Amino acid sequence: MENQDFFDSQLELWEVFLQQEQGGPHTHAGSLHASDAEMALQNARDVYARRGPVFNIWVVPSVMITSTTPDDKGPFFDPADSKIYRHPQFYKVPKGVRNV
Amino acid sequence: MSEVHHNRSVNNSLFDYLLCIGDDLLILGHRLSEWCGHGPILEEDIALTNIALDCIGGASALLQFAGQIECKGRTEDDLAFFREAVEFKNLQMLELPNGDFAFTIARQFLFDTFGYFLYGELSKSTNKELASIASKLYKEVVYHQRHSIEWVYRLGDGTHESHSRLQAAFDELWMYTGELFSVEENHLILLEEKIIPDLTKVKPQWHERISEILSNATIAIMPEEDLYFSRGSRKGLHTEYLGHLLSEMQILARSFPGAKW
Numbered sequence: 134m135e136n137q138d139f140f141d142s143q144l145e146l147w148e149v150f151l152q153q154e155q156g157g158p159h160t161h162a163g164s165l166h167a168s169d170a171e172m173a174l175q176n177a178r179d180v181y182a183r184r185g186p187v188f189n190i191w192v193v194p195s196v197m198i199t200s201t202t203p204d205d206k207g208p209f210f211d212p213a214d215s216k217i218y219r220h221p222q223f224y225k226v227p228k229g230v231r232n233v
Numbered sequence: 234m235s236e237v238h239h240n241r242s243v244n245n246s247l248f249d250y251l252l253c254i255g256d257d258l259l260i261l262g263h264r265l266s267e268w269c270g271h272g273p274i275l276e277e278d279i280a281l282t283n284i285a286l287d288c289i290g291g292a293s294a295l296l297q298f299a300g301q302i303e304c305k306g307r308t309e310d311d312l313a314f315f316r317e318a319v320e321f322k323n324l325q326m327l328e329l330p331n332g333d334f335a336f337t338i339a340r341q342f343l344f345d346t347f348g349y350f351l352y353g354e355l356s357k358s359t360n361k362e363l364a365s366i367a368s369k370l371y372k373e374v375v376y377h378q379r380h381s382i383e384w385v386y387r388l389g390d391g392t393h394e395s396h397s398r399l400q401a402a403f404d405e406l407w408m409y410t411g412e413l414f415s416v417e418e419n420h421l422i423l424l425e426e427k428i429i430p431d432l433t434k435v436k437p438q439w440h441e442r443i444s445e446i447l448s449n450a451t452i453a454i455m456p457e458e459d460l461y462f463s464r465g466s467r468k469g470l471h472t473e474y475l476g477h478l479l480s481e482m483q484i485l486a487r488s489f490p491g492a493k494w
Contacts, residue, residue, distance in 0.1 A: 167276065176276035
């Protein structure tokens with residue numbers, strides 16, 4: 134029961150995504166505790182964005198994320214390697230296109 | 234000859250003024266650094282420590298500039314670690330012990346909103362060096378303010394306990410706000426040269442801003458006429474707490490002069 138009390142004293146869990154340059158992808162940086170979205174943004178700034186270039190931050194309540202389980206591995210991720218044209222690497226990107 | 238004399242007076246006055254606003258950030262930064270490892274949650278611990286670092290960085294820039302203006306070869310470290318309590322010009326509010334988290338937040342909120350107006354005005358100073366330091370401080374205080382205002386709302390309009398702790402903190406701190414915007418006689422020459430702004434004109438804006446935020450946070454402000462206001466910080470009058478703070482802050486530099494790590 135003590136563990137339960139300890140868990141309750143923590144604020145909600147949020148996931149943090151950082152975009153390093155305009156047009157680039159938001160990549161997962163880590164997680165943190167916060168009571169609301171503004172606190173999550175501020176904590177993300179202080180914990181993850183104080184060093185290095187950051188252009189934009191997303192914060193998402195962790196409970197909003199639905200994830201696959203290890204059991205899903207087979208049916209979800211068995212790739213169709215025989216059809217190479219299904220992979221993006223099959224196609225050449227024209228010069229001058231950035232951040233694809 | 235009179236121009237030389239005039240320039241010397243401006244420099245003396247500017248040196249004193251830089252100590253005032255530099256010591257503010259040095260002492261507040263030290264107090265905030267005491268939260269390191271003691272924050273209510275890990276994320277807030279990091280937030281307070283980040284703000285402490287901003288304050289100490291600002292103090293370093295201002296005291297370094299003060300040393301240059303003084304022309305006696307004193308560095309920012311000399312000024313921080315080898316002056317006595319009576320030579321410090323920081324606001325008394327900033328040397329008070331941290332108290333509980335609500336007290337730390339209430340003080341931070343009062344100082345951040347003050348800094349927001351002060352650095353905003355100072356970044357228009359006719360002294361280019363001061364204007365440049367102030368615009369960096371302004372950028373930082375905009376964020377500090379965002380942090381402290383959110384906490385004032387959360388604590389003030391939170392639970393019964395958080396509300397009463399925050400209200401008690403503002404009740405205790407209010408008597409130290411009377412001198413935030415006072416202009417010292419020996420700084421008048423800087424006002425004439427438009428090196429520093431006339432803060433008495435800014436005070437109503439500050440008062441309006443904090444009244445609005447505190448009212449939204451369901452926190453009451455004491456009516457001015459009912460209150461004794463503490464004064465004299467800028468002349469070196471301090472509470473008993475500054476000496477204790479300095480003894481801890483200065484001991485390393487004084488025990489091992491010139492120590493490097």
